[in-house]
Amino acid sequence: MKRLLCLQALVAGSLLAQHSFTQQDVEDGGRLYRANCAICHGAQGDQVPGIDLAHGKFRRAKTDDDIAAIIRSGIPGTAMPPNNFSDFAALTIVAYLRSLAAATATTTSNGDPVRGKAIYEKESCAACHRIRGVGGRSGPDLSDVGIFRLAGDLERSITEPNAEILPQNRHFHGVTKDGAGIDGTLLNEDKYSVQLLDSKDRLISVKRSDLREFAIAVDKSPMPPYKDKLNHQDLSDLVSYLGSLKGVDVQ
Numbered sequence: 001m002k003r004l005l006c007l008q009a010l011v012a013g014s015l016l017a018q019h020s021f022t023q024q025d026v027e028d029g030g031r032l033y034r035a036n037c038a039i040c041h042g043a044q045g046d047q048v049p050g051i052d053l054a055h056g057k058f059r060r061a062k063t064d065d066d067i068a069a070i071i072r073s074g075i076p077g078t079a080m081p082p083n084n085f086s087d088f089a090a091l092t093i094v095a096y097l098r099s100l101a102a103a104t105a106t107t108t109s110n111g112d113p114v115r116g117k118a119i120y121e122k123e124s125c126a127a128c129h130r131i132r133g134v135g136g137r138s139g140p141d142l143s144d145v146g147i148f149r150l151a152g153d154l155e156r157s158i159t160e161p162n163a164e165i166l167p168q169n170r171h172f173h174g175v176t177k178d179g180a181g182i183d184g185t186l187l188n189e190d191k192y193s194v195q196l197l198d199s200k201d202r203l204i205s206v207k208r209s210d211l212r213e214f215a216i217a218v219d220k221s222p223m224p225p226y227k228d229k230l231n232h233q234d235l236s237d238l239v240s241y242l243g244s245l246k247g248v249d250v251q
Contacts, residue, residue, distance in 0.1 A: 021095035028089075029096030031164075036083060037071075037093070038148040045100050047147070054100035064094050111233070116241025119234050128223070131245065137201045138185055139223060140169055146243040154239045158230070161221035171222045172196045174206065174214035182206060186216055 034043075045053025060075065061067045068090035074082035085093070120126070128139035145154070156163050172186040172194060184196035184204060194214070195205045208214075230238065 021092075021098065025092045025095040026099045027096075029092035029094065030099075032085070032089060032093050033096050034148050040079065042147050043150045043153070045097065053097050064091065067094050067097070111236030111238070111240030113237070113241040113244045115234075116237035116239070119230070119238045120241055123226075123229075123238075132247075136199075137197050138199050140166075142242060142245055144245060144247045146246045149243075151239050151243050154242050155235060158235065158238065159225055159227040161223040161225055162219060165217070165219065165221050169221070171217040171220070172214065173217070174211045176206075176210055177212045179212075182211075182214075189216075 041047050041051070041053055045051075051057055051059065058067065061070055068087065070080065071083055071090040071093055072085050072087070074080045083090075126135035128136045130137055130139075130141045130143070132143050149157070170186045172182070172184055174182040174194070176182065182196070182198070182204065184198035186194070186196050187203075188195040191208075193205055193207050194211075195203065198204055226235070
């Protein structure tokens with residue numbers, strides 16, 4: 001728990017923080033939140049009626065430790081399930097929730113989602129990404145990305161794709177013993193084989209014994225950075241469009 005004693009805690013709404021958190025705690029908690037909580041609570045924490053995690057609106061919690069206990073144990077008789085988190089992991093999620101108020105205030109896009117959709121098409125994003133069954137499979141499916149990612153997260157993914165690479169988006173490169181190259185998105189691996197999705201949307205299984213060499217990229221994305229390719233307005237429009245993707249059509 002030593003990492004929780006470094007910085008002054010952020011205050012979210014009317015619920016005062018009782019712990020101090022480091023920036024690393026916030027980042028770690030953000031990864032856990034997006035993977036385990038955003039599907040119900042949404043990227044901004046306000047998807048469940050009557051609850052606004054970014055602004056400290058809870059039904060059953062008054063302290064950081066109360067929130068962490070709910071994260072770990074769930075709420076019987078409700079849709080909130082228990083989670084197999086340690087005390088420390090649950091508190092990093094609390095750290096992230098404390099940061100949400102500032103994040104939603106500073107990263108909200110003022111772009112035009114209709115123009116953003118046109119930019120998405122112009123930049124041929126569908127060659128790699130898929131939206132409601134249309135597009136490639138080598139990149140993440142974006143059909144409901146607006147539920148899981150804040151505007152700032154989306155902007156960073158576009159301009160600095162190497163900043164955060166989720167395990168499900170790791171890129172595989174291998175060379176067979178006869179010199180053939182194999183590239184794709186890693187789906188699964190075990191002691192004997194590797195399964196991946198290649199650039200032509202084909203499911204491929206390769207025996208490790210048939211590979212001369214291989215590498216799994218954990219810090220480099222196959223997506224090119226768009227930091228210098230899009231002006232500020234185009235970037236805002238694209239982020240606004242992606243943020244609107246919540247499983248419903250944008251006209």
